[in-house]
Amino acid sequence: MNNLVILFSGASHSGKTTLIRSLKEDLKDKVICFFEEIRKEKIINIDNIRKNPYKYFEYEKKIIKKKMKQEFNCIKKYNNKIILFDRSLIDSLFYYIFYIDKSKFSKNILKNYNNFLEEILNKIKIHIKEIYNIIFLIEPITKIIRKDNFTMKNLKYTQYNEWEIIKTLTLGFYYNINPNNLKIINSSNNNYNIIKNIIKGYNL
Numbered sequence: 001m002n003n004l005v006i007l008f009s010g011a012s013h014s015g016k017t018t019l020i021r022s023l024k025e026d027l028k029d030k031v032i033c034f035f036e037e038i039r040k041e042k043i044i045n046i047d048n049i050r051k052n053p054y055k056y057f058e059y060e061k062k063i064i065k066k067k068m069k070q071e072f073n074c075i076k077k078y079n080n081k082i083i084l085f086d087r088s089l090i091d092s093l094f095y096y097i098f099y100i101d102k103s104k105f106s107k108n109i110l111k112n113y114n115n116f117l118e119e120i121l122n123k124i125k126i127h128i129k130e131i132y133n134i135i136f137l138i139e140p141i142t143k144i145i146r147k148d149n150f151t152m153k154n155l156k157y158t159q160y161n162e163w164e165i166i167k168t169l170t171l172g173f174y175y176n177i178n179p180n181n182l183k184i185i186n187s188s189n190n191n192y193n194i195i196k197n198i199i200k201g202y203n204l
Contacts, residue, residue: 003081004202005074005131007088009170010138011162015191019138020084022192023199032078034070035086053101054109060100061116064092068123071131082199088135089124090173094166096120128177133202135174136195137167137184 008016017035024031050056067089074083102113140163167184174182183198185191 003075003078003083003133004199005071005083005085005133006199007085007132007135008138009088009091009135010166011140011159013159014138014140014163016086016138019192019195020086023082023084023196026196027082027199030080030082032074032081032083033086034074034084050099050101053104057100057105057109057113060092060096064089064096064116064120067092071127075131088132088170089120089127090135090170091166093120093124094162094169098162098165124173125177128173128181132178133181134198135170135182137170137182138191139163139184139186 008020010016020033020035024033049059067087071085071089096117100113102110105113140159170182183195185194
């Protein structure tokens with residue numbers, strides 16, 4: 001299968017979904033999109049679900065497993081397509097290690113948590129080598145204008161840390177595996193044209 005698999009990564013409220021929708025509208029049938037709506041299949045309040053670490057652990061585990069499957073299956077299902085993913089498994093790793101409170105987990109649940117963490121780490125390395133063609137790290141938009149149940153109440157305080165940690169994790173994984181496939185995009189108004197030109201350079 002000759003596909004171009006692209007991941008859009010970064011902190012919450014970076015304009016990733018908007019960029020993907022714009023590329024889909026511009027490139028039309030060439031593009032297959034996988035939005036992060038797998039996190040939003042049920043209308044929940046993200047701050048509330050995180051108050052229960054057991055419930056949030058199971059929630060994250062479920063959606064990360066689904067994302068792993070989506071990424072793995074995309075290269076088999078499509079041919080000569082530009083496949084766009086809203087977030088990478090590295091973003092999923094960040095949410096898994098940063099927002100799940102493990103301090104009150106029993107030994108069995110903590111063991112389950114760590115076993116799945118090992119699975120995530122292994123899958124990331126495999127997907128970088130075998131699936132991901134480009135990952136765009138998008139700087140966050142600092143003016144928070146989105147308001148919905150999935151936007152954290154205190155996002156303006158955590159957004160910078162999200163960005164720095166996701167960026168550090170991504171750079172760490174790519175440094176030894178595939179550094180040329182990582183592109184850092186700033187939050188200027190020209191980022192769409194920059195991304196579009198990079199994609200066109202692959203001549204799919």
